[in-house]
Amino acid sequence: MLPVLEVSGLTTVFQTRSGLVRAVQDVSFSVNPGETLAIVGESGCGKTMTALSLMRLIPSPPGRITGGTVKLDGIDLLALDDAGMRRMRGSQIAMIFQEPMTALNPLFTVGRQIAEMISLHEGISRRSANSRAVEMLQHVRIPAPERRAREYPHQMSGGMRQRAMIAMALACKPKVLIADEPTTALDVTIQAQVLDLIDDLRKELGTAVVLITHDLGVVAEVADRMIVMYAGRKVEEGTTQNLFAAPSHPYLQGLMASIPKFGAQEGARLKEIPGIVPPLNNLPPGCAFAPRCPAAIGPCTETRPPLEMKRQGHAAACWVA
Numbered sequence: 001m002l003p004v005l006e007v008s009g010l011t012t013v014f015q016t017r018s019g020l021v022r023a024v025q026d027v028s029f030s031v032n033p034g035e036t037l038a039i040v041g042e043s044g045c046g047k048t049m050t051a052l053s054l055m056r057l058i059p060s061p062p063g064r065i066t067g068g069t070v071k072l073d074g075i076d077l078l079a080l081d082d083a084g085m086r087r088m089r090g091s092q093i094a095m096i097f098q099e100p101m102t103a104l105n106p107l108f109t110v111g112r113q114i115a116e117m118i119s120l121h122e123g124i125s126r127r128s129a130n131s132r133a134v135e136m137l138q139h140v141r142i143p144a145p146e147r148r149a150r151e152y153p154h155q156m157s158g159g160m161r162q163r164a165m166i167a168m169a170l171a172c173k174p175k176v177l178i179a180d181e182p183t184t185a186l187d188v189t190i191q192a193q194v195l196d197l198i199d200d201l202r203k204e205l206g207t208a209v210v211l212i213t214h215d216l217g218v219v220a221e222v223a224d225r226m227i228v229m230y231a232g233r234k235v236e237e238g239t240t241q242n243l244f245a246a247p248s249h250p251y252l253q254g255l256m257a258s259i260p261k262f263g264a265q266e267g268a269r270l271k272e273i274p275g276i277v278p279p280l281n282n283l284p285p286g287c288a289f290a291p292r293c294p295a296a297i298g299p300c301t302e303t304r305p306p307l308e309m310k311r312q313g314h315a316a317a318c319w320v321a
Contacts, residue, residue, distance in 0.1 A: 003030035004208050005054075005093075005176050010068035012053045015061065019281040023049040023063070025232040031176065036202060036209040038223035038240070040216065040255070044277050046232040047212045048098075051178045054210070055095050056085050072176060091121040094169035098181040100161035104153040110164045111137070111149025114171055121172045136167035140197055159190035166197060173205055180212040195222055216259060220244060228252050231288035232280055234307060238314035248310050248321035250293045287319070295320050 012024040024046045031037045039047050052058050054070055056077060070077040072093055077085060089095075097103040105113060114136055115129035124132075130149070137145035140163040153161055162182060169177055179198060183191035199222050202209050211223060219226055219240060226243055228236040228251065236249040247253045254273040275292040278284055284291060290300040299305075299319045307317040 001032050004033045004073060005031040005210070006069075006071040007054065008069045008071075010050065010053055010070065011066050012049055012058055012063060013066055014063045016281065021280045022232050022283070023280060024053055026068070027229070027234050028068075029227055029234070029237065031208040031210060033175070033208055034202060034206045035225070036199070036211055036223045038211045038213060038219040038226040039229060040213060040219055040226055041229040042214065042277055044280075045229045047214075047229055048180055049232075050229070051095065051180050051210065051212050054178060055089060055093065087121070090117050090169075090174065091172045092174050093176045093178070094172075094174040095178040096162070096165050096169050096180065096182050098184055100158070100165040101153060103165060104161060106153055109150050109152055110156070114149075114164070114168045117168060118171050132171065133167075136171050137164065139170075140164075140167045140201075142167075158186055159194065162186065162190075162194055163197065166194070166201070170201055170205065170207070174207060176208045176210065177202070178210045178212070181214070182211075183215070183218065191218075198222070216255060228255075231277055231283060233288065233317070235289070235318070236316045237307070242314045248314065248316040249289075249318045250295050250320070251289050287317070
């Protein structure tokens with residue numbers, strides 16, 4: 001099976017008063033049709049910047065994509081002009097944002113916003129687009145979709161707004177769906193419903209999903225493969241099953257160890273990774289995780305380790321892995 005999305009050497013930087021911030025550094029990966037790829041890591045590791053780079057939504061200035069390719073079915077999105085990229089967004093590659101209340105326009109009804117996107121990409125009449133919008137709201141299991149289509153975002157609950165965002169993202173049946181922390185602001189019950197909905201639509205439409213999250217529980221539930229990022233770089237990659245069973249990089253080992261365990265002794269302290277992510281405008285030499293790593297050795301602080309295959313389908317950037 002040929003990948004529907006191929007990312008190679010993606011690099012994104014921001015020019016700030018304190019220097020050049022390297023938000024995404026030489027990131028490469030691919031996603032097959034119908035596959036879910038999770039990108040995980042702490043806040044500030046570059047997950048969302050990677051997603052925004054794929055969509056070419058980096059604010060410029062101060063940000064800019066300085067290197068790499070993003071090929072969607074063989075078309076390099078980074079080489080398109082602005083008009084060409086606008087045609088691709090929504091129709092071929094779409095994104096669900098972390099907070100739907102800020103992504104949806106408060107001045108227009110939800111149905112009108114979905115219909116406008118359908119009409120823009122498919123050139124159909126307003127009446128047909130409105131009918132499709134109601135169908136999409138029904139497709140994402142919103143009750144009374146005709147009535148909900150006439151409501152404004154503030155009249156909906158958080159879970160409803162997130163479902164409306166999913167309906168908008170999938171209205172034109174894109175080949176790739178990017179979901180940036182789609183369950184962060186929702187309660188646990190609604191989180192499970194939204195994740196099940198995305199997974200069901202992925203199976204039904206054959207859409208490839210790139211899931212941005214810091215929640216390893218979510219990854220274990222829905223992802224086929226996962227990428228671990230730290231300080232703007234990819235540090236580990238493999239199937240979800242392999243990485244959960246035997247994490248190689250000390251960073252992923254630390255993330256796994258920090259998850260609360262069922263049946264743990266009462267009052268037991270959660271394990272934590274000491275220190276903080278280094279500033280991206282002043283990264284240490286060698287491995288960026290070395291100052292926080294309990295297993296660091298001499299080369300770790302001197303030379304950045306390359307991403308190498310440690311076993312079949314499992315790669316890590318670590319001298320001691």
